[in-house]
Amino acid sequence: MDLIVFWIMAPVSVGAAVLMLLQRNAVYAALFLVLNQFTLAVFFVLLDAHFLAAVQVIVYAGAIMVLFLFVIMFLGVDRREALVEPIRGQRGLAIGLGLLLAAGVVLAIGLGIGLARAPGPAPGGDNIEAVARVLFTDYVFPFELTSILLIIAAVAAMVLARRKARGLPDLADEAPAGREPERVP
Amino acid sequence: MTDLIWLVPALPLAGAVALLLAGKPLRRIAGGLASLLVGASFVVSVLVLIDLLGVGAEERTVAVKIFDWISVGSFEAPVELRVDPLSMVMALTVTGVGFLIHVYSIDYMHGDPRYSRYFAYLNLFVAAMLTLVLANNLVLLYVGWEGVGLCSYLLIAFWFERRAAADAGKKAFIVTRIGDTAMLIGIFLAFSTTGSVRFDEVFGAAGGLASGTATAIALLLFAGAVGKSAQLPLHVWLPDAMEGPTPVSALIHAATMVTAGVYLVVRAHAIFEASEVALGVVAVVGIVTAVYAGLSAIGQDDLKRVLAYSTISQLGYMFLAAGVGAYAVAIFHLVAHAFFKALLFLSAGSVMHATDGVIDVTRLGGLRRRMPVTAASFAVGGLALAGIPLLVGFFSKDQILAAAYEAGRTGLWITGLVAAFITAIYITRAYLLTFEGEPRSELHPHESPALMSVPMAVLGVGAVLGGLLGASAQTGRVQRFLGPVVGEPEAHAAAGALSEVGLSVIASAVAVGGIALAWALYGSGRVDWQALRARFGGARRALSRGFYVDDAYGALLVTPGKAAASFSASVLDTRVVDGAVNGIGRAFVRLAGVGRRLQTGLVRTYALAFLLGAAALVLVLVVRT
């Protein structure tokens, strides 16, 4: 059962990632990424990380990717990207090195823990309780720090994305000399 | 109470810090605050003194360690204050006279745009001087020493808008720096030979030093003293220092700065005594300076410059005393001098205040009727300076001359008498030209306000009654109090042909003679001194320019120095130094022109480099396992 789900999900996952890469339209890329994130959530369930599976869906699929879509639509950047690669050698090198990296890592996994080794015994008890216990005891300080981080990020986003407001200088609105921005069609 | 000694320098220092940081808000109370702090410092000093008097004479040396400052290997220079009779006498003089000068300044500097900064510097000056006299090691002493130098620079050049003031400040700083450098080398030498900078160890080891080394250390330290105390040949800064506000001159001449040299020689007398040569040099420099400066003083028309040369001359006396081993007498003369010279300066300041800055004695005259208090103060100070019996200057000067005579140095004694004679002449001349006779210009002077005249009155009382503190070289209170530090005054009254009383009579007679001569020339009206000036123009000019020493320095040092500086600025710097720098810069620009091609400015290229590195790392890991 476990293995069946994995073998269904793994090709979907990798396929979605590859398709995301190949899509010329940003919206489709985002959708394939959402699909990929779903498969990851399934993997998390397979790995007994129920809480994180839920968080994965809520945070990534539910919030982050919607934000992406929102920005894509808001800016109207869903036009297709040109296929010509302007930097010489970039594409070939990138794919070649990427394959090299993947091969290296897979090799490392094979050498390190063996490809077919079964996992250790599943931890007993409720996953949520276990995560909560560790999160609010050992990691309570980092946890509080993340709240500060999120507040800072929220403020930063507001400052960055703000249009001119009450006489404050705006980072975005000063057009560079000699390059008037044309309005988005 | 002794533990609180740190308050003595700390209080004025705190005042300086507060006034420097918060000068604007504190402006209205700056003068009062600064004076109060110095006053408080004086009170603490008195309390410590009372403590000190309560214990036996041998236990009167206490070291109070504040904190560790420099501690490197065997080198220990803690911030440690020394409480002993010598430092207490100095501290009391500094804080006491300093306090009066502060009070005087409140009115004198009233309305100055940099009022609070003035008091900040003044406080800092006092704090530095107190650090100097209270230090228990040579390094801390040097800190105070340089602090005093810095403050003198700041205060002499206080009205830096005036070119003369700015130049005078620089001159004071640079000239004393020559002596300071020598002194620093002396401190190094003392440390390298004795292994310590603490007074007890350095001076304790002085007796065992090779005479050459002792001479070297002593002379190097003495060079510092010469610079600070404006002795020949480093005296040229002091007359110019008159460009500063008059209370500053008073402070420099009476309480702080110039007395530091005398203090140093007395403090380090153990080293000087280890070397006959050094002591001889001290005495000779002192007496030569005394005569030279006295003669120059006669030639001055500027009242303050008269007083400046007078100070140089009197400091020469002190060095003479130190040079013949009469340290306690030297310090006593220092204290006495602090009183009457501060008094004279404050009187001169009062005159200046009244005449809107006119200080040329040839243009003054007849001021006594308009300014009786000032005139009386100046007269008392002048008489004390001239050494008229029963005033404080009489006792101290008499004791110096007696010490010289009793030490068997008749030559020094006679020269000292000459100097005393000259002293009487120039101070009488200054008084007569300023306060007596008819006014020689259209001025409307008026008596100074209370805050100025009261300190003058207090100092006047000091100048009159100060003699009670040290009426005799053997039994005077100050001398006995200083005894444990500088050695008991020896009673060798019978060494010469003349008795002590005889010496006093001779000295008094010389002083009176000088006054009489000056009166005959300038006060009696029987001699037309202006005609004499015209007749002996060349000699007068020589006197007024201090025998052209300054001009000689200018010709011999300053002019070639300027030429060398302008050569290195225009040729060496622009061609060689700038050329090298620019050449290196140009080379790097050219080199970078090649390297910058790597920076495409495209993020993705950089990311590719990331990937290259990551792949390489993974492969290395795989290969290694």
Added chain:
Amino acid sequence: MRTPIAFFLVVSALLFTIGTVGVLVRRNALVIFMSIELQLNAVNLTLIAFSRQLGEVNGQVLAFFSMVVAAAEVVVGLAIIVAIFRRRVSANVDDINLLRW
């Protein structure tokens, strides 16, 4: 039979590589950003896989933090992209080359 951990790790490696290549070959800033998210996700998968292997939850907590940081990063990153877009009317990273010699 339970799925061997190595399988997840291999999938994770593949996803990471795809993300990496995506960052390198795409020019649309938003897609590059998505590729970075893919990489983060792949790493999270690795963390959770190892957490499972070791039978404890520290890895999951770490993945949780990584998600929080990713959320913050996305918010700020998107805001930056919006700001850049307002200025240059382009989301192409090759157009942003002010640091170029």
Added chain:
Amino acid sequence: MDWLDWVLLAARVVLVFGALIVSVMLAVWAERKIVADMQTRLGPRRAGPFGMLITLADGIKLFFKEGITPTQVERPVYILAPVLSLVPAFLAFAVVPFGAGVELFGRRVPFQLADLNIGILWVLAMGSLAVYGVVLAGWSSGSAYPLLGGIRSSAQMISYEIGIALGVVAVLMYSGTMRMSEIVAAQDRIWNIVPQFPAFLIFVTAALAETNRPPFDLPEAETELVAGYFTEYSGIRFAMFYLAEYIHTITVAAVAVTLFLGGWRGPVFDFLPWLWPLLWFVLKVVALIFVFVWVRATIPRFRYDRLMSFGWKVLIPWGLVWVLATGAIVVLPEEIGRDALVRWVAIGAGVTLLLSLIAPLLTRGRAGTRP
């Protein structure tokens, strides 16, 4: 897990699916009827008794209508969007317990599709996915009104999701579990709506917005945006959006009942003991839906900027405040003891009362002296 379990599970899935479809039918009819009544109209009355079959008739009509696909659309996404809208609405229901369960074939069959340990998170996750249908429908239509509707709705739904989450967090802190069945079990003495009334208000308000129900139906505000994100949809795809919206409403109501109104709890009688909980559950859901309809008939639509500022400046801050308060309510009795807590609260209330009595006197006294 043998084959019987599988069969029972399949049966439950089919039953729930069917029940949802049917209840949508009834809900649409009921809404039209009730609104008509409140507006003194007659409403549907021809198809079936009291017009009950009106929805069926509409559905059949839509099903057989020609599906028009405009030329400007992004075709794959255009087709996908209605499905994406429908599926999460169904899935969210999976964790809702709608009855106490029954003994069947010697085993306990819970009236719940899946009792996940992350139950409540599952609801949130599905709720957060619902936005895709709207956003993608708006974008893929390739037309201005739907795009505006889509952008509006994505912003609105993301914003109000936080409100929902805060309401839910308060409940799960209070109940101490995320499992839906345990949340119901925790309400055996008192329903959560009593101690958690603020959370209930926040949750229901945000849920109305999340389901695009009036007065928060801005994505489809017909007076401004024609029909919002599904302007370009017709036929069966339009029907799917319509269906999704109502299923969403029912799901939200069911979740609210589970979280706040004691779920299936109610008096159980000896006759068919498994039926009563089911009945109570259905009654509660119906009552809540009635409230939704009532709200629709009563409150006019929000203006968009007010909607956003209400969400961010009212709902979320108060949600946060209430989460903090719940934390205090949960922890303080354990920390300082219930009696002491009561005492302190009483003292605090007394002091507040006293101050509020004294304060006016003071201000008046001061006001007299001031110019």
